[in-house]
Amino acid sequence: MDRIKEFLYESAEVKKAVADTLAGKILEAIKVARTSLQKGGKLLLMGNGGSAGDAQHIAAEFIGRYKKERRPVAAIALTVDSSILTCVGNDYGYDAVFSRQVEGLAKKEDVVIAISTSGNSENVIKGVEKAREIGAQTIGLLGHQGGKLKDKVDLAIVVPSNDTARIQEAHITIGHIICEILDEDFD
Numbered sequence: 001m002d003r004i005k006e007f008l009y010e011s012a013e014v015k016k017a018v019a020d021t022l023a024g025k026i027l028e029a030i031k032v033a034r035t036s037l038q039k040g041g042k043l044l045l046m047g048n049g050g051s052a053g054d055a056q057h058i059a060a061e062f063i064g065r066y067k068k069e070r071r072p073v074a075a076i077a078l079t080v081d082s083s084i085l086t087c088v089g090n091d092y093g094y095d096a097v098f099s100r101q102v103e104g105l106a107k108k109e110d111v112v113i114a115i116s117t118s119g120n121s122e123n124v125i126k127g128v129e130k131a132r133e134i135g136a137q138t139i140g141l142l143g144h145q146g147g148k149l150k151d152k153v154d155l156a157i158v159v160p161s162n163d164t165a166r167i168q169e170a171h172i173t174i175g176h177i178i179c180e181i182l183d184e185d186f187d
Contacts, residue, residue, distance in 0.1 A: 032155060119140065
């Protein structure tokens, strides 16, 4: 019982730190996404492992609905097409699985959201670099001091923790906050 409470308290403490230090950056991310979507852009999300799951979860909230009935919001998780992932991985190497998709799908009006607890995932870094070449805005949901991605994205939201599980919990909370506020913009 004590261990369970400890995990929950640790999660709450990380979220409190996010509230105290990152609310302004989260608001900035909302504004970037809102501007993109209002101009006909879309959100492209990417990450590995649990962060891939988070990318899919957030994209689903936009395409489906979050809390209210509204039209779908253009969002794509670059982590879901096994044929693309295995084709690109086989033909170009795993480091290219996101950059190749960004090159084929992203436009300058879009926002590419890179999710990485370490900030050092090479395939995510290459995806961000390709997005910047195209002129798309880039947002990083990061942890562990931001890693290499911190200086490569236009907006770095670095969860103040070194615990991967706590970082992922904060990332999905941040994603939900973005969804909830943007829900108000779309009928």
